[in-house]
Amino acid sequence: MTASRLTSARSFSAPPSKQEIADLLTEARERTLLLISGLSDEDLHRQHDPLMSPIIWDVGHIAHFEELWLTQNLDGAIEFSEMPGMYNPFEHPRATRASLALPTLVQMMERLREIRARVFDRLDSLEWNDDNPLLKGGYVYNMVLQHEYQHNETILQTLQLKKGDPYHAPRKITFAAPRKSSAESQSQGNGDMVSFGGGRVTIGTGDRTAAYDNERPRHEVDLSPFLIDRTAVTNGQYLDFISDRGYERSELWSDAGHRWVSETGAVAPKHWFRDGDTWFSRIMDVTRQIDLIRPVCHVCYHEAEAFANWSGKRLPTEFEWEAAASWDPSTKKTRRFPWGDSAATSTLANIDQLSFDIAPVDTYDGNISPIGCYGMIGDVWEWTSSDFSGYSGFQSFPYKEYSEEFFGPEYKVLRGGSWATRPGAIRSTFRNWDYPIRRQIFSGFRCARDA
Numbered sequence: 001m002t003a004s005r006l007t008s009a010r011s012f013s014a015p016p017s018k019q020e021i022a023d024l025l026t027e028a029r030e031r032t033l034l035l036i037s038g039l040s041d042e043d044l045h046r047q048h049d050p051l052m053s054p055i056i057w058d059v060g061h062i063a064h065f066e067e068l069w070l071t072q073n074l075d076g077a078i079e080f081s082e083m084p085g086m087y088n089p090f091e092h093p094r095a096t097r098a099s100l101a102l103p104t105l106v107q108m109m110e111r112l113r114e115i116r117a118r119v120f121d122r123l124d125s126l127e128w129n130d131d132n133p134l135l136k137g138g139y140v141y142n143m144v145l146q147h148e149y150q151h152n153e154t155i156l157q158t159l160q161l162k163k164g165d166p167y168h169a170p171r172k173i174t175f176a177a178p179r180k181s182s183a184e185s186q187s188q189g190n191g192d193m194v195s196f197g198g199g200r201v202t203i204g205t206g207d208r209t210a211a212y213d214n215e216r217p218r219h220e221v222d223l224s225p226f227l228i229d230r231t232a233v234t235n236g237q238y239l240d241f242i243s244d245r246g247y248e249r250s251e252l253w254s255d256a257g258h259r260w261v262s263e264t265g266a267v268a269p270k271h272w273f274r275d276g277d278t279w280f281s282r283i284m285d286v287t288r289q290i291d292l293i294r295p296v297c298h299v300c301y302h303e304a305e306a307f308a309n310w311s312g313k314r315l316p317t318e319f320e321w322e323a324a325a326s327w328d329p330s331t332k333k334t335r336r337f338p339w340g341d342s343a344a345t346s347t348l349a350n351i352d353q354l355s356f357d358i359a360p361v362d363t364y365d366g367n368i369s370p371i372g373c374y375g376m377i378g379d380v381w382e383w384t385s386s387d388f389s390g391y392s393g394f395q396s397f398p399y400k401e402y403s404e405e406f407f408g409p410e411y412k413v414l415r416g417g418s419w420a421t422r423p424g425a426i427r428s429t430f431r432n433w434d435y436p437i438r439r440q441i442f443s444g445f446r447c448a449r450d451a
Helices: 017-038 041-045 056-074 095-098 105-125 136-158 179-188 233-242 255-264 300-309 317-328
Strands: 194-195 199-203 219-223 226-229 272-275 278-283 286-289 381-388 408-415 430-435 447-451
Touching: 017 056, 017 105, 017 136, 017 430, 056 105, 056 136, 095 233, 199 317, 219 317, 226 317, 233 278, 233 300, 255 300, 300 381, 317 381, 317 408
Parallel strands: none
Antiparallel strands: 194 226, 199 219, 226 447, 272 278, 278 286, 381 408, 408 430
């Protein structure tokens, strides 16, 4: 497999051929196996953190999800609840999965081969039927691919939390030293903001070949004028917050945030530690002094909200975020990505995992939105102030357990993807969500304020 194939993503605008599907499924599996290569059976079966599954469970879940949708469901309607019990996430919460009779890696590899052989046999005999919404535009195959891509990122979250020796990442991408002007501007406490003039904008998508149900339907909303940070908040800016006793000042925190910081005793982002007066961070097997010009990562919603209060700003709504990322005021149209409609690749943004790192701000010159925001795809997921809910006219498809089961004020929406996100699993309309207290995810933020 060439490096270019590992960092490329097919456009979902045209229906895929059977060969394209086979190639994409093969490439996705190669990436999964690359990420777990070098891990021992003990590493794969260990509960590295109560928030995360044993990695071997994720691999098995990937395989059985594929079998459920690409063999069984194509021969007759199957519900997600029919996922085999061991790999059904609703039957077995993450903290309990290490107690299951999980297979060895050798057994799992054989299971992967068996399932993939059945999937390819079924693909060979498949008769395309656009009257079947699962098959139209290759939707079910795109869904299964994105599922594996998303579990790749989940596995990487676990590997960042790995007990024992740090995970030795198979890096293939490194970053050059940033320009001095960028370093100087981003190490200051107040980053530049860009303006959005407000008005009626289009949110979401009507795509039914790859987009998830929670991204639909496409609809219009009216936005008031606002300002939004040109970049995600950097480590340098966040250090200023810490130095100004940000974690100690209760007036900066919501009631829920104050409870969280009191209960956890947090004084900095996850994976930060101090040696004397110097702060360091660790990402996988690399530990370094805090780089002031990289976006801050591993902060929860409460930390992001407290920082925004400290800076005299607020977190953007997800509609403001999407408009800033994709709406072109000059054409009154949305872009699929900040840079345009061309597919996401690791040459355009820090995505696709193989850097195993966050890039310094302004590394990717083309990753600019129509209004001038940098880096709204890649590096870190960005918290928004929005609760996760369905858009007006939402219809669950093809199973409610993906989105609908999680609608409500308990979850906040994140946007934009991270360095650990594969190109086929991100776009300007993509909606991620998590509890406000979570920070094992590769999460950062940018701030906004009313104009």
